[in-house]
Every structure is written in C-alpha cells, then in structure tokens.
Amino acid sequence: MAFPVLVLALMLQTAVFSRINLLYGSADIVLVILAAYALQERVTTSWQWALVGGVLVAFVSGLPWFVPLAGYLLIVGLARLLQRRVWQAPLLAMFAVSFIGTLMMHFLSIFSLRLMGDPLPVGESFSLITLPSILLNLLLAIPVYAGMRDLAGWLYPAAVEA
Amino acid sequence: MIVIALLAIGVVALALGGYLTSLSNFANQTLVDAQTWVSTRYLAVVDFLTVPRDVASLRQKNAELEAEVARLQTQVIELQQQVTETQILSALVDFARASPENTYKAATVIGRDPSPFLRYVIINIGSNDGIRRGMPVVTDQGLVGRVDAVTADAARVQLITDPASAVNVSLQNSNTEAMLVGSITGDLSLDMISQDVTVQPGDVVLTSGLGGGYPPNILIGQVISVRKLDYELFQQATIQPIVNYDQLQFVLVITNFKSVETAPLVPTTSP
Numbered sequence: 443m444a445f446p447v448l449v450l451a452l453m454l455q456t457a458v459f460s461r462i463n464l465l466y467g468s469a470d471i472v473l474v475i476l477a478a479y480a481l482q483e484r485v486t487t488s489w490q491w492a493l494v495g496g497v498l499v500a501f502v503s504g505l506p507w508f509v510p511l512a513g514y515l516l517i518v519g520l521a522r523l524l525q526r527r528v529w530q531a532p533l534l535a536m537f538a539v540s541f542i543g544t545l546m547m548h549f550l551s552i553f554s555l556r557l558m559g560d561p562l563p564v565g566e567s568f569s570l571i572t573l574p575s576i577l578l579n580l581l582l583a584i585p586v587y588a589g590m591r592d593l594a595g596w597l598y599p600a601a602v603e604a
Numbered sequence: 605m606i607v608i609a610l611l612a613i614g615v616v617a618l619a620l621g622g623y624l625t626s627l628s629n630f631a632n633q634t635l636v637d638a639q640t641w642v643s644t645r646y647l648a649v650v651d652f653l654t655v656p657r658d659v660a661s662l663r664q665k666n667a668e669l670e671a672e673v674a675r676l677q678t679q680v681i682e683l684q685q686q687v688t689e690t691q692i693l694s695a696l697v698d699f700a701r702a703s704p705e706n707t708y709k710a711a712t713v714i715g716r717d718p719s720p721f722l723r724y725v726i727i728n729i730g731s732n733d734g735i736r737r738g739m740p741v742v743t744d745q746g747l748v749g750r751v752d753a754v755t756a757d758a759a760r761v762q763l764i765t766d767p768a769s770a771v772n773v774s775l776q777n778s779n780t781e782a783m784l785v786g787s788i789t790g791d792l793s794l795d796m797i798s799q800d801v802t803v804q805p806g807d808v809v810l811t812s813g814l815g816g817g818y819p820p821n822i823l824i825g826q827v828i829s830v831r832k833l834d835y836e837l838f839q840q841a842t843i844q845p846i847v848n849y850d851q852l853q854f855v856l857v858i859t860n861f862k863s864v865e866t867a868p869l870v871p872t873t874s875p
Binding site for chain 2: 452453455456457460461463466467468470472499502503504505510548551552555558559560561562563566567570571575
C-alpha cells in the first residue's frame, strides 16, 4: 500500500504543493503523510513507508540521495517515539512531529547542501523557507492525519471482541 | 294550476309587450357578472392546481440550462487554455526558426523539485527523446537552465535561479564578462564584474559561452541595479530576468549542444 499512496503523494508534491508557496517555503505532503501514518497505533509498517518515501523523493529531487532517506526515517522514528509517549493526544503529537520533523528535514537539507558546496545562507533559509514551510505543514497536518487514520483503520482493522 | 298558467301567460304577454325589458336586462347583467366571477375563480383554482407542475418543469429546464452553461463554460476555459498553449508553442516555433543553427526539442514542465531549497523543474522528455545531461534549456524569451538528470521519459532541469547555478555571461553594452548566480529567493545577481568597468542599469545580459556550459548570446535579462564599493574586488549587479521562472509551462531543449566538462582541466593542488 505504501508505494501507490506515496507515489500519488509525490506526484501531488511535485505538480501542486511545490508550486504553492508561502514566501519561498512550500508544504511537504510526503513528510506529513509519513508522520501521520507512523502515529497510528496499530501500524507496524511505518519504517517501510519511510524507506519507500525516502527512495522516491531521492529519485526525483536534486537533493543528495541520503537527505530525504535519512530525514524521513528520523521523522518516523520521532513519530513512533511520540506515539508511545503522548498517545492520548494524537493531534498534539501530529503537530509536534510536523513541526520538529520539518525543522529536522530542513536543517539536514541546508547542512548537506552547504557540505556539497551550495552557498545557502542559513538565516535567510530559515526565515524565508523553513518557517513558512512549517506553517504550511501544520495546516496540512489535521486533514492528512484524518485521512491516514482512516487508511490505517482499513489496513489494520481493530479486533472484534467475542 | 289555472292560476299558474294565467300568471305565466301574463308574464309572457308583458314580456312581449316590452314591459319587462329593464327587469330582464338587470337579471341578465347579474347572471353575466355571476358567470364572470365563477369563471375567473375557476381559472384561478385551475392555475393554482397546475402551477406546481409548471414550477417542477421550469426547475428541470433551469437545471438543464445550468448544466449546459457549465459545460459551455468548461469548454470556453479549455479553449482559452488551448489558445494560450498554442500562442506559447507558436512563439517557441518562431524562436526555433529564428535560430536555425540549433536543434530543439519542445517539452512541457510537469513538476518542480519537492525541496524548496532547490530550483529545479521536471520536464516530460528524457533519454528516449535524445535528451542528455548538460543540454541547455531555453524559452522563446531567454535562458532557463540546463538538464541536470535524465531518465527514459523525463528530465530534471536546474534553473539558472538555483542557488548552486553559475553562468558565465557578458554585458552587451559594457562589453565585459561576469558570473551570473542564483539565490534561494530566485533572484539573479551578477558577480565578478571588474571594478574598472562601468555598468549601467538597463545593460543587457547574455550568455558568453565561456566554460562551455551554455551556447553564447542567449538572452538572460537586464541590469536593474549596480553595487560598487571601493574596498571590494568586484562589483555586483542585480538582474531582472526576462523569463518568468515561476510560470514556466513549455521549454525548448537545445539538443545539438554538447556541454564541455571542464573539471579535469582545473588544476588541483598537489600534496
């Protein structure tokens, strides 16, 4: 199930969300989907989803290949950690993962691009790209969380007690 | 019985004699008025009973017409889009005809890089169409960038506005050369302009062809401001690009240009 969902998400990302800019930032629908999926209680395949998402984005993006892969794995790790800690407030966990996950992903991107020789100014990148992107990801968090909860409920139906 | 017959005969006789005319007129008028009232009320009742059927049919007709209007509006939008696309493609064809020394492949921009730190676009032609890494990409207006990665049916193009992009350019009016660099905001600026050169706002910026990355004399934009500080080695200038990189729909890939890989020629420091 990971492949069709994430391919569709990546198509939406490149064709739509990358063109909707707030200042110079844009939403990352793949990141939000992975965070929302990993926060579902019964889900057991979130690491595989992160791998598939990372490989797909690495294939399309001009970022160094390890950035999306490592970034999405870190985000899923964070989501699994928070899911066990704040399981009674899933939306709070979703907002926290979206916020921290976007920060992590962007810092990883800036660091690796600078390492590769791109002259990215850190302060300007943070204020013009990262902060608006966080806001857009937080806006996407609730609807995506609802969708992924339904998907997880469909993939992992709750056991009916006799 | 006899009395009734006599009364009837009397009334007939009076009527024949014309003595009952006013009375009969009054009676006729009353009957006509009554008939008119009854008829009007009947028609009102009929209208009242049949109107709901008319409203239903009118609503159905209205819905049909609204659907027709929506369909026609969609058609108009599609046709307007086709006209716009045709105009862009026509401009691209004119541009290609005007530069017969180059061979072009037209492509549609189908996406942008998922990372907001990079300024790349994805086009819908790849190695199956003869696209190779390093080929320059232009529109009828000017330079767009160059092919950075290729798959069988798609390619990724690095725009000249990308922070990692560097293009050797020449300033037409000043007859000097400089380096064009992108930024995270998509703004273009010129660097490495010698302090001895006078650069004016409005100077046209073209590719110089130096370095072998791009063919020479492709239009990029014009200078809008110059920053010259005595204590710096070079002047800087801000460029207004001629291409709107946020609205790219169609581009042309120059397929007969082979970029030169200059990296092996750059001397490295020996240990």
